[in-house]
Amino acid sequence: MKRTQLGFTLMETLIALVLMSLLLLALFGGFRAGIASWQAVDRQVEQSEPQQRLDRMLYRHLSQLQGVEAMRGFLMGSRHEEMFFIARPNLIRYAAPLALAVDNQPYAVELASRPGGRAGVWVRLLPYDQKQDMHAALDAAGYLLVSGELTLRLRYFVDGQWHDELEENVLPQLVSVDWQTPERVWSATTYTVSRGQ
Numbered sequence: 001m002k003r004t005q006l007g008f009t010l011m012e013t014l015i016a017l018v019l020m021s022l023l024l025l026a027l028f029g030g031f032r033a034g035i036a037s038w039q040a041v042d043r044q045v046e047q048s049e050p051q052q053r054l055d056r057m058l059y060r061h062l063s064q065l066q067g068v069e070a071m072r073g074f075l076m077g078s079r080h081e082e083m084f085f086i087a088r089p090n091l092i093r094y095a096a097p098l099a100l101a102v103d104n105q106p107y108a109v110e111l112a113s114r115p116g117g118r119a120g121v122w123v124r125l126l127p128y129d130q131k132q133d134m135h136a137a138l139d140a141a142g143y144l145l146v147s148g149e150l151t152l153r154l155r156y157f158v159d160g161q162w163h164d165e166l167e168e169n170v171l172p173q174l175v176s177v178d179w180q181t182p183e184r185v186w187s188a189t190t191y192t193v194s195r196g197q
Contacts (some may be wrong), residue, residue: 003010049146054152065095089153096109108125111123112124122143134166158172
C-alpha cells in the first residue's frame with residue numbers, strides 16, 4: 001500500500017516563513033514611510049500656518065483701508081483730516097474693519113515683529129474711537145502673540161520708490177512683507193493698498 005504525504009516539508013515551511021517575513025518587512029517599511037511623510041506635512045503646516053493667517057489678514061485689511069475711510073466719523077478725528085497709518089520696517093499700524101466686526105466697526109490694528117526685543121510677531125487691536133488718541137491707546141494695550149518663530153520685514157511703495165519707513169499718516173500704494181522663521185524663508189508678499197472711491 002502506498003502512503004500519501006499529508007503535511008508540509010520543513011523546507012516548504014521555511015520558504016513560506018521567509019516570504020511572509022519579507023512581505024511584512026515591506027509592509028511595515030511602507031507604514032513607517034507614510035507616518036514619516038505625514039509628520040513632515042504636519043510640521044510644514046504648523047510652521048506656515050501663522051504666516052498664512054497673517055497673509056490673509058493683511059490682504060483683507062489693506063484692501064479695505066480706503067473703504068473704511070468713507071466712514072469719516074470713524075477714521076477721521078476732529079483735529080486731523082489724515083489717515084490713521086504708521087509704517088516702519090518692523091511695524092505697521094492702521095485702521096480697518098475686522099472680518100466679524102459688527103456694522104463694519106473699524107479697529108486700530110498694530111502688527112509688529114520683535115516689539116521691544118520680544119521674539120516673534122505680535123498684534124494688538126482696539127475698536128477705533130475718534131474721540132480718543134488711538135496711538136496712545138494702542139501703546140497702552142497689551143500685545144497678543146501670533147507666532148513665536150515668525151519674523152517679518154515691511155517695505156512701502158510710494159511715488160515710484162520703495163521705502164523702509166514713511167512719515168505718519170502717509171498711505172502707500174503697495175506694502176511688501178518678507179516672512180521668515182529660523183527654518184524657512186518665504187517669498188516676499190506684496191499687497192495693494194486700496195485707494196477706494
